Amino acid sequence: MIPVGFEYARPDSVDAALALLAEHGEDAVVLAGGHSLLPVMKLRLAAPELVIDIGKLAELQYVRVEGEEIAIGAGTRHRTLEASEVLAAECPLLAAVAHSVGDPQVRHRGTLGGSLAHADPASDLPAGVLALGGTVVLRSPRGERRVPVTEFYTGVFSTVKEPDELVVEVRVPRTGTAGWAYEKFTRRASTGPSSRWPWSTAGSGSSTWGRPRCGPGRPRPRSRAAPRSRRPRRSPTGTPSPPRTSRGPRSTVATSPGCSPGGR
Amino acid sequence: MTSTVKVQITVNGQPTSADVEPRLLLAHYVRDVVGIKATNIGCDTTSCGACTVLLDGESVKSCTVLAVQADQQEVTTMEGLSPSPDELHPVAAAFRQEHGLQCGFCTPGMVMATVSLLAENPHPTEREVRENLEGNLCRCTGYHNIVRAVLAAAEAQGGDS
Numbered sequence: 001m002i003p004v005g006f007e008y009a010r011p012d013s014v015d016a017a018l019a020l021l022a023e024h025g026e027d028a029v030v031l032a033g034g035h036s037l038l039p040v041m042k043l044r045l046a047a048p049e050l051v052i053d054i055g056k057l058a059e060l061q062y063v064r065v066e067g068e069e070i071a072i073g074a075g076t077r078h079r080t081l082e083a084s085e086v087l088a089a090e091c092p093l094l095a096a097v098a099h100s101v102g103d104p105q106v107r108h109r110g111t112l113g114g115s116l117a118h119a120d121p122a123s124d125l126p127a128g129v130l131a132l133g134g135t136v137v138l139r140s141p142r143g144e145r146r147v148p149v150t151e152f153y154t155g156v157f158s159t160v161k162e163p164d165e166l167v168v169e170v171r172v173p174r175t176g177t178a179g180w181a182y183e184k185f186t187r188r189a190s191t192g193p194s195s196r197w198p199w200s201t202a203g204s205g206s207s208t209w210g211r212p213r214c215g216p217g218r219p220r221p222r223s224r225a226a227p228r229s230r231r232p233r234r235s236p237t238g239t240p241s242p243p244r245t246s247r248g249p250r251s252t253v254a255t256s257p258g259c260s261p262g263g264r
Numbered sequence: 265m266t267s268t269v270k271v272q273i274t275v276n277g278q279p280t281s282a283d284v285e286p287r288l289l290l291a292h293y294v295r296d297v298v299g300i301k302a303t304n305i306g307c308d309t310t311s312c313g314a315c316t317v318l319l320d321g322e323s324v325k326s327c328t329v330l331a332v333q334a335d336q337q338e339v340t341t342m343e344g345l346s347p348s349p350d351e352l353h354p355v356a357a358a359f360r361q362e363h364g365l366q367c368g369f370c371t372p373g374m375v376m377a378t379v380s381l382l383a384e385n386p387h388p389t390e391r392e393v394r395e396n397l398e399g400n401l402c403r404c405t406g407y408h409n410i411v412r413a414v415l416a417a418a419e420a421q422g423g424d425s
């Protein structure tokens with residue numbers, strides 16, 4: 001399968017990428033890791049005239065502590081998140097969620113910004129960032145704005161991002177050793193055999209942040225899925241463990257030490 | 265007809281260069297432009313892993329990478345692993361030793377995924393091997409011998425724990 005022909009630009013800075021986006025509007029599309037966009041272009045479900053490749057922009061690739069938050073460049077790859085020492089110490093939930101994406105080849109290419117912008121309801125990282133109550137930083141020639149991730153998604157595959165905006169950064173709270181859990185509910189119906197597109201749910205609990213969340217298009221778990229009787233419980237180690245938020249086959253379970261979702 | 269873009273990609277240590285259409289996939293670049301055919305295209309939908317190559321040392325599925333995205337980078341295919349035509353790379357040797365292949369279609373991708381895995385994790389457990397080969401399908405072997413081959417290759421390579 002071969003995409004429809006397109007023009008290709010590889011700007012050498014975020015500003016240059018923004019200028020190109022502003023000039024070409026909806027005829028242009030941004031390419032980060034390409035692991036959502038290229039399959040769609042190969043199926044000819046998308047046929048942009050111009051592809052603006054931001055995948056090599058080092059200025060979008062970082063994970064660093066800033067005050068009470070961790071700032072992550074939008075171009076940071078899933079593999080970098082899963083192996084990040086900063087995340088291991090400061091926000092292990094996000095590293096575990098990144099580890100649960102696809103397979104190593106996918107994680108070597110896909111980016112955090114691409115995953116959030118794509119807004120697939122079955123994707124992992126949006127669910128993780130939603131559970132953490134993170135912030136999406138958007139930039140356009142008109143300036144920069146910070147959108148709480150709870151207000152970023154307007155539905156399935158749709159966000160408040162304007163066509164001339166780039167996701168440049170994602171900010172998540174430093175959760176340290178607070179308890180957390182992440183579960184994935186696999187549904188294999190429509191995709192290739194090895195691509196574990198999940199129904200994903202992240203739960204995180206502490207006194208100051210975090211609540212059970214599903215992915216884009218379903219910002220709050222249904223009341224049935226997160227009944228009040230299943231509020232975070234204390235685990236034996238004193239860390240709160242999150243409620244079960246849905247039912248179905250669980251293919252991946254990752255938890256912090258002491259958290260045991262569903263009583264296992 | 266869209267414009268072509270000049271790419272310079274080091275393939276198996278050799279500099280290569282061509283004017284390509286931006287839509288050219290890396291898998292087609294190595295097979296048709298460079299002309300080396302170990303890299304197979306199976307599903308063409310990022311599922312089977314047959315097209316796995318290393319891009320700057322990391323496994324990627326070359327059916328889902330554009331050649332232009334690999335510009336100025338290093339690509340390694342199965343051909344680039346062996347030190348000489350009659351000497352097998354330790355991972356390839358382990359696949360032969362442990363009968364980790366039958367028809368062989370998945371093998372170049374399996375071997376490249378294994379090389380990437382062992383670079384990141386020189387001493388994987390059996391479970392880690394299975395998890396990390398999740399992106400590679402084999403229709404013949406039932407995987408057990410592949411897992412055995414990867415563990416044998418890890419052992420043969422030694423490495424720091």
Ligand SMILES: Cc1cc2nc3c(=O)[nH]c(=O)nc-3n(C[C@H](O)[C@H](O)[C@H](O)COP(=O)(O)OP(=O)(O)OC[C@H]3O[C@@H](n4cnc5c(N)ncnc54)[C@H](O)[C@@H]3O)c2cc1C
Binds near residue numbers: 029111116168195197
């Ligand atoms: C076989 C397979 C299995 C997968 N399994 C999973 C899985 O289990 N869980 C999961 O969550 N995901 C999975 N994915 C998707 C993967 O995580 C993608 O990499 C990710 O969803 C998109 O990131 P990307 O960098 O590849 O984005 P791209 O494909 O490059 O872009 C995706 C979209 O986002 C836009 N975009 C990208 N970056 C930006 C930016 N900085 N600002 C604004 N817009 C931007 C693009 O224009 C495009 O519309 C899988 C993909 C494949 C191919």
Ligand code: FES
Binds near residue numbers: 306
């Ligand atoms: S051919 Fe690339 S993953 Fe199957």
Ligand code: FES
Binds near residue numbers: 366403404
């Ligand atoms: S050996 Fe035939 S597909 Fe793996």
